[in-house]
Amino acid sequence: MCRLFGSMTRSNLRRTVLSVLGVFAVCQTFPTPNDRDRMMKAEQFEFMGGNLLLTNKETKVNDILMKIKTKEIAEGMETGKFPPAMHFFSAKELIKQSTVFNILRKLPKGAALHLHDYALLNVDWLVKNATYLPNCYICFTAAGGIRFHFFLRSPQKRLSKCSEWVLLEEYRHQLENVTEFDNSLFRNLTLVTENPEEAYQSQNIIWRRFEDLFKAASSLISYAPVFKTYFYEALREFYHDNVLYIEIRALLLPVYELDGTLHDKEWSIIAYQEVAKRFQHDNPDFMGAKVIISTPRKINNSEMKTTIFEAMKFYKTFPETIAGFDMVGQEDVGHPLWYFKNELLIPREVGVNLPFFFHAGETDLEGTSVDENILDALLLNTSRIGHGYSINKHPMAKRISREFKVPLEVCPISNQVLMLVTDLRNHPAANLMAEGHPMVISADDPAAFGACGLSYDFYEAFMGIGGVKAELTTLKQLALSSIKYSAMSVKTKAECIKLWLRKWDEFLDEVLDMSNRDEL
Numbered sequence: 462m463c464r465l466f467g468s469m470t471r472s473n474l475r476r477t478v479l480s481v482l483g484v485f486a487v488c489q490t491f492p493t494p495n496d497r498d499r500m501m502k503a504e505q506f507e508f509m510g511g512n513l514l515l516t517n518k519e520t521k522v523n524d525i526l527m528k529i530k531t532k533e534i535a536e537g538m539e540t541g542k543f544p545p546a547m548h549f550f551s552a553k554e555l556i557k558q559s560t561v562f563n564i565l566r567k568l569p570k571g572a573a574l575h576l577h578d579y580a581l582l583n584v585d586w587l588v589k590n591a592t593y594l595p596n597c598y599i600c601f602t603a604a605g606g607i608r609f610h611f612f613l614r615s616p617q618k619r620l621s622k623c624s625e626w627v628l629l630e631e632y633r634h635q636l637e638n639v640t641e642f643d644n645s646l647f648r649n650l651t652l653v654t655e656n657p658e659e660a661y662q663s664q665n666i667i668w669r670r671f672e673d674l675f676k677a678a679s680s681l682i683s684y685a686p687v688f689k690t691y692f693y694e695a696l697r698e699f700y701h702d703n704v705l706y707i708e709i710r711a712l713l714l715p716v717y718e719l720d721g722t723l724h725d726k727e728w729s730i731i732a733y734q735e736v737a738k739r740f741q742h743d744n745p746d747f748m749g750a751k752v753i754i755s756t757p758r759k760i761n762n763s764e765m766k767t768t769i770f771e772a773m774k775f776y777k778t779f780p781e782t783i784a785g786f787d788m789v790g791q792e793d794v795g796h797p798l799w800y801f802k803n804e805l806l807i808p809r810e811v812g813v814n815l816p817f818f819f820h821a822g823e824t825d826l827e828g829t830s831v832d833e834n835i836l837d838a839l840l841l842n843t844s845r846i847g848h849g850y851s852i853n854k855h856p857m858a859k860r861i862s863r864e865f866k867v868p869l870e871v872c873p874i875s876n877q878v879l880m881l882v883t884d885l886r887n888h889p890a891a892n893l894m895a896e897g898h899p900m901v902i903s904a905d906d907p908a909a910f911g912a913c914g915l916s917y918d919f920y921e922a923f924m925g926i927g928g929v930k931a932e933l934t935t936l937k938q939l940a941l942s943s944i945k946y947s948a949m950s951v952k953t954k955a956e957c958i959k960l961w962l963r964k965w966d967e968f969l970d971e972v973l974d975m976s977n978r979d980e981l
Contacts, residue, residue: 508930509894510938522972523933529560529981534929545885545925549874549910549917550657556920560981565923566916567971568936569703569964571943572748572957573903573915575847575870577755577789578711579678580906581695583913584650587678588643591687596719598626606673607649609681613719650678652878653911664880668791671879674909679714685724688716689736696740696750702914703964705957706748708784708948710755710818730775734782746964748957751784751948753818758788758795765804773813784948785816785844792823797830798837805841816948820847825881827854836861845870845901845946850881853889859898868899868946873921874912875905885925894927894935901943937965 492500505511515523537543544552544559556562591597596611600623608623610616616626633639647653652670654660661667682691699707711733713726724732730752737750754772756765772786788795798805798819808815821838824831835851836858846852849869852859861867871890882888893900902922904915912918922939923931944957975981 504895505930507895507897508935509897509900509927510932510934510936511897513934513937515934518966518969518973519933519937522969525972525976525981526561526564526933529564530924531929533559533561534924543925545921548657548883549877549912549921550653550655553911553917556917559920561924562916562920564972564981565919565936567703567968568916568919569705569940569961569968570902570915570919571704571940571961572706572708572901572947572949573699573704574708574845574901574943574947575872575903575905576707576709577675577906578709579675579682580908581709582691582698582908584647584678584908584911586694587650587681587691588646591681591684591691592629592643592646594687595630597629597681599629599632600624600626602673604673607646607677609677609684611684611717611719613721650674650908651911652909657878661880664791664793667878667880668794671909672791678908679712683714683716685716685718685732688729689732692733692736693740696737696747699914700740700744700747702916704915705746705961705964706750706944706947706949708751708753708818710787710789711752712755712757712789726771726775727778730779730782734779737782746960748949748953748960752782753784753787753948755787755789758790758792758820760796762801762804765801766807769804769807769815773808773811773815776815777813785818787818787820787847789820792820792834793826793831795831798834798841799830802837802841809842817841817843818845818847819843821849822846822851822855823848823876823879823881824851827851839865839867843867844948848872848876850876850889853892863896863898866899866946868901868942869893870903871900871922871926872903872905873918873926874907874910877921878910885921886928888926890922891926891928894922894931899942899946900939901946902939940965 534543542555544555592609594611596613598610598612598616600608600620602608603622608620610626612626615628619625633642636642651674652667661670682688696707711729713729716724716729733750733752741747741749754775756768760768769786776783776785798821805817819834819838819841821843822835826832832851832854835846835849835855838846839858839861844867846862846867846869848871852862852869862869869890873885873888876882876888877885890900902915902918904912904918907913923936927935940961944954944961947954949957
């Protein structure tokens with residue numbers, strides 16, 4: 462732990478660590494038991510946040526936090542119910558009861574940098590608000606799914622493989638148990654189930670269900686009045702979870718009005734921009750939001766070329782709102798990045814600096830062309846790596862990512878729910894965190910997983926991935942990294958850091974005050 466080094470300055474601390482490593486490297490002597498303490502200190506220095514020095518106030522808060530954390534881990538081991546080792550759907554209620562979790566909810570988390578447009582906001586809001594709006598119709602698909610649409614008058618045309626459209630207001634009047642029906646809507650808009658192991662027996666099965674719920678949610682959110690309100694409420698949810706800034710991957714699908722008018726991508730970008738500014742006006746200590754233009758990775762080369770030129774145009778026209786470009790969808794069944802090499806090199810060839818934020822390495826298929834995405838993302842100059850789950854299998858990519866400060870956007874709950882890892886203590890990011898590899902923690906699609914905001918993923922990273930070694934310094938480093946690696950301008954980052962430091966100090970005071978009142 463960094464405080465074990467006493468009152469050393471950071472430069473002296475680093476020299477001490479390097480000297481420990483240097484003895485073995487230069488003299489080629491094998492360490493002995495006498496070197497144990499120095500080696501343990503050197504190892505902790507390498508850990509995420511291990512090179513940060515704690516103030517007296519931070520040390521007090523760290524002692525409080527680690528005492529509670531150690532107790533909760535011990536209890537989890539004794540009872541066999543340690544949340545990071547359990548499926549999130551089963552662990553969620555236990556997490557909500559955790560004192561560590563309630564502290565983390567108060568933590569200023571910086572930025573959420575990996576989110577998707579139609580799974581931002583708790584599904585309860587959609588069910589209780591959007592589906593109760595006038596003119597909301599529903600149809601039921603042959604596969605057991607649902608679709609929504611708002612019509613001025615009863616429609617005659619059906620969707621393919623969908624029942625007749627039914628006005629929800631009238632449909633609810635015919636039901637004996639409206640609450641149960643609304644609960645069924647919730648289940649159709651999330652992956653949440655009591656028996657995930659039985660319901661989702663392969664990654665392909667859960668991804669098909671995942672994509673279907675996105676279609677259901679987008680059919681509801683793509684109505685213009687819902688679209689704007691949904692984004693505002695999503696910003697509110699993250700703001701209340703002490704997130705200062707967000708970036709979303711957005712497909713920019715057509716948005717429609719009640720009279721059938723369709724809005725294009727530019728309208729959606731402007732809508733995002735206007736809503737973000739209005740939310741900032743209402744909440745001056747929120748730093749804003751940016752959009753990463755996204756496209757399905759199943760499109761062909763011609764479509765990708767058109768999309769790239771479109772993205773360059775929007776990036777130039779809306780520099781305050783557009784952060785860059787990415788591809789989305791199940792990585793294992795979509796085209797690998799190298800398939801689009803020529804199209805993705807167009808910005809560089811025409812002298813346009815279009816930032817990329819590629820999903821890569823969200824796979825456990827080692828040695829396939831999809832698995833090579835992790836290195837190709839770096840070769841194609843990605844600014845961050847979405848997930849990067851497989852990076853430990855690629856030492857060259859891992860080295861480049863570390864040395865050139867290309868961070869991973871680690872999404873613990875998403876990786877578990879989508880069946881890449883069962884026990885989050887075994888997540889590949891545990892190794893990366895031990896090495897201080899550049900990373901940020903994000904939530905991916907919190908609404909789809911029955912989560913909200915960023916606190917649940919921070920809990921899983923702090924308690925499970927980081928293990929006992931993750932301390933207050935780890936949380937501080939993760940929050941600061943999220944601001945550092947965001948697409949905010951240099952000026953805005955400086956303002957955000959200033960705001961975050963104020964909120965961090967308030968957080969420390971709050972924890973100390975709660976401890977003094979025996980509320981922890």
